[in-house]
Amino acid sequence: MKAKTVFYCTECGNETPKWVGKCPACGSWNTMVEQPAETKKKAAPSAAARSGRSGMANLPRSIMEIETTDELRFSTGLSELDRVLGGGAVQGSLVLVGGAPGIGKSTLMLQICDNLCRFSKVLYVSGEESERQIKLRAERLGVQSQSLYLLAETDLGDILESIRTLRPDVVIVDSIQTMFSSELATSPGSVGQVKECTMALMQLAKGEGVTVFVIGHVNKEGSIAGPKVLEHIVDCVLYFEGEPHMSYRILRSAKNRFGATNEIGVFEMADSGLTQVPNPSETLLAGRPLDTPGTCVTCVMEGVRPVLAEIQALLAPSAYGNGRRTSNGFDYNRAMLLLAVLEKRGGLLVSGCDAYLNVIGGLNLDEPAADLAAVIAMASSFRDRAVPGTLAAIGEVGLTGELRSVSALSQRLSEVRRLGFTQCLIPARNSGKLTEPDGLQLIRVRNIREALAAVLS
Secondary structure (H helix, E strand, O other): OOOOEEEEEOOOOOEEOOOOOEOOOOOOEOOEEEEEOOOOOOOOOOHHHHOOOOOOOOOOOOHHHOOOOOOOEEOOOOHHHHHHHOOOEEOOOEEEEEEOOOOOHHHHHHHHHHHHOOOOOEEEEEOOOOHHHHHHHHHHHOOOOOOEEEEEOOEHHHHHHHHHHHOOOEEEEEOHHHOEOOOOOOOOOOHHHHHHHHHHHHHHHHHHOOEEEEEEEEOOOOOEOOOOHHHHHOOEEEEEEOOOOOOEEEEEEEEEOOOOOOOEEEEEEEOOEEEEOOOHHHHHOOOOOOOOEOEEEEEEEEOOEEEEEEEEEEEEEOOOOOOOEEEEOEOHHHHHHHHHHHHHOOOOOOOOEEEEEEEOOOOOEOOHHHHHHHHHHHHHHHHOOEOOOOEEEOOEEOOOOEEEOOOOHHHHHHHHHHOOOOEEEEEOOOOOOOOOOOOOEEEEEOEHHHHHHHHHO
């Protein structure tokens, strides 16, 4: 008898009996994958049984009877991770940590066990390494505690049984793609298995008040492997980013039900594990070349934290008819837009040049406040004139060449002054009250022509 198969959308998890090019639920193209049908080998247990709960069912409660002051937060021992989580981990929450292979996800989770074991019982479940391998890595990181328990298992039923027996306060699952439920006939890592295992862990966290950290792999597009619905189930989604050849790692919050999103934490990978970088602006600007054409500093907001970043540009005459365009850490389409504005509104003939744009330190700048610094860096390289080393630029560039105001400008200027800069190029019009730091000269310009005249004249 031929095994029945169905098709799942990797974006939303929608199920269809046959393949279609466009998902009928979310409208995404080419996201349907074939999987064996989720044939139940036995009757599915109730949510209470799967999470270890027993007794009467949950009864509805009046909203006025529910207390909100009992939300318990606790520190993970890493202030950078606490910042990204919104002030610490929340009891009974489900946190998904994703990243490329070898980026340091398992190292980060094992390091927080050292502090968590001082006041709680932690269970580390691994489906990729043996207990001996985890023990060797823990010794290298200096993690030793009687309250840390290791379990090398991939069967979800056995894991839940171990949790009910041990009753830990924190559970770490490494990784969700290796776990499987014996109730489903599909293989581990399939769409159905990932959804089933995550739902069981979510019900465990909410029902028993256990804090669960789940490690997930990312696909070649950089998103969490598996259905997109996986990110909707969990409370927090953290991405661990970094270049393979660089020691710095950035932990970014993409979703957080208990705090701000787009918050970042900066770490550095060393022989003894991950070390925190409490002052990322100073670290990212270390070694910055002075009196060199093609570089400019800007200030972007990562969550509620202002971070200074260096943008470098190189414009050289093209040997071919069409100039080559490359950007790293800066949106490519945005860079092409700024090049067109620079030629049309700034009067620089850059269409015949090869243009390369790079953000130092592995940061990805995705907010418009970095537009002005990118334009200044490209114009500086084109004219071969250096930007003053004590000057920073903040502002959004429009298609007519005008400069638009940005949010949280006072916070950005305070960070610029704290790092020793004495001049800052800003839009002439600002929304809201602006606080000018002492010792920082503000150069107000209305468009990019005025900006180029003020800096490169």
